[in-house]
Amino acid sequence: MIGQEQLLNDISLLVDRDTFPRFCILTGPRGSGKKLIAHHIGDILKCTVVNAGTTVTDIRTVIDNCYNLTSATLYIMADADNMSVQAKNALLKVTEEPPNRSYFIITLEDINNTLETIRSRAVTFQLEPYTPEQLVEYAISKQYDTDINIIEEICDTPGEVDTLCQYDVPEFYNFVNTTIDHIATVSGANVFKLTDRLKLKEDGDGYDVKLFFKMFMKVCWERYSDTDDIKYTNGVLVTSDYLKDLRITGISKPGVVDLWILDMRREWM
Amino acid sequence: MDATTIKSYIQTKQVPSFLIFTGPEWVVQKIYINKIAEVMNLQLKYIDSISDIYASLRMRQVFNQNSVYVVRDDKEITGNEKIQEQLQHGLLKNNILILLLTSVDKRTKFYKTYKETICEFDTLKPHILKAYIQREIELSDSNTEKLMEVCEYDYGRCLLEIDKIRQYGEWSQVINDDKIFELLLNDGTIYTLPKDAIFDLVDAILDRNINCFDLLEQSYEVGEATMVMLSVLYNNTKQLLQVQSCTSNDISKSTGLTSWQIKNAQKHLHKYKTGELVYIMRLVRECEKGIKIGTYEEPYIMPYLLTKIL
Numbered sequence: 150m151i152g153q154e155q156l157l158n159d160i161s162l163l164v165d166r167d168t169f170p171r172f173c174i175l176t177g178p179r180g181s182g183k184k185l186i187a188h189h190i191g192d193i194l195k196c197t198v199v200n201a202g203t204t205v206t207d208i209r210t211v212i213d214n215c216y217n218l219t220s221a222t223l224y225i226m227a228d229a230d231n232m233s234v235q236a237k238n239a240l241l242k243v244t245e246e247p248p249n250r251s252y253f254i255i256t257l258e259d260i261n262n263t264l265e266t267i268r269s270r271a272v273t274f275q276l277e278p279y280t281p282e283q284l285v286e287y288a289i290s291k292q293y294d295t296d297i298n299i300i301e302e303i304c305d306t307p308g309e310v311d312t313l314c315q316y317d318v319p320e321f322y323n324f325v326n327t328t329i330d331h332i333a334t335v336s337g338a339n340v341f342k343l344t345d346r347l348k349l350k351e352d353g354d355g356y357d358v359k360l361f362f363k364m365f366m367k368v369c370w371e372r373y374s375d376t377d378d379i380k381y382t383n384g385v386l387v388t389s390d391y392l393k394d395l396r397i398t399g400i401s402k403p404g405v406v407d408l409w410i411l412d413m414r415r416e417w418m
Numbered sequence: 419m420d421a422t423t424i425k426s427y428i429q430t431k432q433v434p435s436f437l438i439f440t441g442p443e444w445v446v447q448k449i450y451i452n453k454i455a456e457v458m459n460l461q462l463k464y465i466d467s468i469s470d471i472y473a474s475l476r477m478r479q480v481f482n483q484n485s486v487y488v489v490r491d492d493k494e495i496t497g498n499e500k501i502q503e504q505l506q507h508g509l510l511k512n513n514i515l516i517l518l519l520t521s522v523d524k525r526t527k528f529y530k531t532y533k534e535t536i537c538e539f540d541t542l543k544p545h546i547l548k549a550y551i552q553r554e555i556e557l558s559d560s561n562t563e564k565l566m567e568v569c570e571y572d573y574g575r576c577l578l579e580i581d582k583i584r585q586y587g588e589w590s591q592v593i594n595d596d597k598i599f600e601l602l603l604n605d606g607t608i609y610t611l612p613k614d615a616i617f618d619l620v621d622a623i624l625d626r627n628i629n630c631f632d633l634l635e636q637s638y639e640v641g642e643a644t645m646v647m648l649s650v651l652y653n654n655t656k657q658l659l660q661v662q663s664c665t666s667n668d669i670s671k672s673t674g675l676t677s678w679q680i681k682n683a684q685k686h687l688h689k690y691k692t693g694e695l696v697y698i699m700r701l702v703r704e705c706e707k708g709i710k711i712g713t714y715e716e717p718y719i720m721p722y723l724l725t726k727i728l
Contacts, residue, residue, distance in 0.1 A: 337663035337692070338672045341656070345674065397710050401649070404703045407656060411696055 150185060151290065151307070152283040156274055157189070164193050170272040171247040174263070175256045177276030180308010183256035186276070187225045196223040196252060203229050203255075205236040212243045218250040229255040230262040230398045237264050244270045262398050284310055303363040312357050321356060325364045329372070329384070332410065333417035340410055349402045358402050362392045362409075383416045419537045424450055428457050435510040438532055440519040441539035445574045451488055451516055460514065461485040467492050468501060468515070475509055484511075490518040496528050542573055555580045556595050565599065568610050579608050616642050620654050623727060624686040630728070634720055644716045645709065651723075652702045658683045659695040698727055 150157065163169040169190075175183040191198035201211045201224045211224050226232070226240075232255075244253055244267065257263060260273060279287075281301040288300050293314040299322075304310045313321075328343060348355040366385045373381035391409040394400055427433045433454055439447045455462040463485045465471060471487060495501055495517055505515065522529055522536065529536070542550065544566065550573060551562050569575035583598050586607075592598050602608045615637040622630035637647060657675055661683040666672040669680050690698070705723055708714030714722075 336665060336672070338660045338666070338669070341660060342674050394707065397707060399710050401652075401703070401706060404652060404699075404706065408700060408703055411699070 150182065150189065151287045152279050153182065153186065153277055156186070156277055160186075160190060160274070161193065164190075169194060169252070171251065172244040172253045172271045174260065174268070174271045174273045175254060175276065176258070176260045176273060177256075178306050178308075179258055180306040180311070181276045181279070182307060183276060184225065184227050186274075187223075187227070187254045187256060190252075190254065191223040191225070194221060194223060194252060196221040198223050198225060201226050203227075203232040203236055205233060205239055208236045208239040212239065215243060215251040216248045218248065221250045221252070223252040223254065226253070226255040228258075230258050232263070234264075237267060241266055241270070259396070259398060279306060288314065299364075299367075302367050303360060309357075309360060313360055316356065321360075321364065322368070324356070325361065325368050328365065329368060332413050337414075340414065341407065343410060344403060344406050347402075347406060349406065358406060359392065359395055362388050362395070366392075380417055384413060387412050387416055419534060421446070421450070421537060421539060424454075424537055428453055431457055433458055433514055434535070435513065436505050436515050436517075436535060438517045438519060438522075438536040439539060440522050440536060442541050443539040443573055444518070445577060446539050446542065447518065451486065454514065454516070455486040458486065458514065462488070464488045468494050472501075475511070475513070484513050486514045486516065488516045488518065491520055492517060502528075502531070541571060544571065547571060547573055547576070551576055551580070555583060557599060558596050561596050561599050564603070565608075568603070568608060582607060615640050616647055616650055619647065620651050621685070623651060623724065624654060624658060624689060626689050626728060628728065630724055631721075634724065644719055645706065647720060648702050648706050648723075652699060652706075654682070655695055655698045655702070658686055658690075659692065659699070662687055662695065663692055701726055 160169070175186060177183050188198055197220060199211075199222055201207050203226050208226075211226075215222070215224065232240075240253075240255075241264070243251075247253060255263070255267075255271075260268065260275075284300055284304050284307065285297050287307045288295065288297065288310050291311070291314070293300075293310070295314045295318050299318060300310055300313065304313055324346060332340065332343070346355050347358050347361055349358065366388050369381040369384040369388070372378065373385075388409065391405055391412075394405050395402070424437075428450075439450070441447070452462065454460075461483055465487050466489065468487075468489060489495070495505070496519075501509075519536075544563075547566055548559075548562050551557065551565065554577065557565065565576060565579060569579060582602060583595055586598050586602060587593070587595065590598070599608070603610070615633060619630055619633040619637050621627075622633050657673075657679050660673040660675060661669060661680055664672050669675070670677060673680070675683070701723060705714060705719045709716050709719060
């Protein structure tokens with residue numbers, strides 16, 4: 150694993166002293182390696198690892214099973230940001246007094262996406278941010294041939310590096326340039342067709358919206374450096390606001406992109 | 419325990435002193451309660467809580483009138499193990515206590531203890547409901563089925579509508595129940611749930627029609643979620659914006675919308691200026707974001723939105 154040295158050291162120390170908590174929360178942005186670390190914890194605890202779901206039925210199945218364990222078992226409930234209130238309440242009891250031989254880990258993008266009562270029962274481990282050098286090292290270890298400068302400038306997590314390197318990056322770069330050139334000049338009826346090239350649903354095709362916004366900001370900065378035209382800095386400011394909105398759990402991505410388009414047109418027309 | 423067991427208790431006149439009824443068919447429960455009181459020759463009394471009669475139950479009374487006591491959702495019983503124990507050990511003497519529960523959590527200790535005492539009156543199967551209805555009123559099979567559908571297979575609601583038919587028959591001297599039913603259904607006296615209320619609501623908003631507030635109430639009645647309303651309003655507004663701002667002859671090619679979406683949008687052209695449509699889109703997104711991050715309370719969003727838009 151690249152990066153997260155301090156976190157992994159802390160975890161090893163707790164395991165060595167036999168004081169690793171029975172219930173913990175791993176938080177970090179999407180693609181930062183939470184599941185990988187959870188599995189690593191399972192390895193060093195020498196547990197059977199069970200990838201449990203986050204629905205209330207899944208949680209109840211976990212509860213039914215965990216009281217009859219014959220060997221150490223780690224239950225991982227990944228991406229629990231959208232866990233229902235019923236599922237969270239079902240989790241409360243078992244995590245207050247975990248049965249012998251059981252460990253529980255939930256992973257969250259945002260610690261606020263769970264109940265205060267669950268947070269109080271768990272030890273929270275926050276993943277460290279990755280440095281650009283670590284992300285480049287990750288890309289090299291995966292033998293990606295994408296431009297290192299682009300990875301350094303727009304990726305924040307190994308997950309984003311993986312996503313970016315799936316694209317034809319020069320084509321992606323050109324698409325962003327075309328968007329900048331035409332977003333304020335095409336007709337209102339046409340402009341929303343931009344969203345056809347973006348991945349607005351989990352199972353959809355297209356460029357990841359977050360990476361698109363970051364690439365957009367990168368290209369705007371490049372153009373500002375070349376032209377000193379203040380409109381490009383305004384473009385960066387508008388886009389960074391919408392980038393923040395994408396962090397809100399359950400926010401409608403199509404809605405965010407639509408309003409971003411309207412605001413960019415308002416700034417640049 | 420099921421309703422058949424209760425029937426056999428009634429037939430053998432050996433009704434236990436403590437019964438628990440639950441389930442959606444409250445009218446059927448009431449029929450059984452009345453029958454128990456009749457068969458056991460007891461007075462029927464509805465009480466608010468067992469504490470109303472607790473003192474008199476504990477005292478010896480020379481001239482006591484035994485009764486069937488009916489209480490709904492009494493936490494004194496469901497939450498108090500001491501009272502539950504006393505109920506099991508002769509507190510009621512020759513009285514009968516029927517506890518009605520609106521819902522029962524099957525994970526609770528109370529349910530596990532009284533599982534055998536609880537009778538769940540599930541929604542009546544259609545053929546049984548039909549038989550119940552045709553016992554009350556002479557409707558043809560097709561009209562009976564129509565009535566059941568309109569009342570969403572709820573026996574209580576069916577009885578209310580049957581009452582309207584009877585009242586109208588007495589007033590108008592029309593003898594044929596089928597004719598009365600058809601007449602009342604057509605003129606809206608027999609209440610029909612609005613379908614597709616959410617699309618009617620969005621159409622009314624995009625038409626600047628003040629009736630949208632009534633349609634909002636109807637949408638709430640059918641249980642439409644606020645987020646769904648916001649989503650439909652947003653999508654329709656965006657489509658209208660695209661169609662309204664399209665200068666090309668081939669709208670479908672320019673906008674990427676289907677002909678159905680374009681036709682739908684064209685019904686509302688120019689009721690709002692382009693800037694107003696953009697404002698509506700922003701407002702809807704602001705409301706959605708506010709609900710997600712907790713700054714807005716969901717029940718107040720739609721009225722707020724309609725007021726701002728209109």
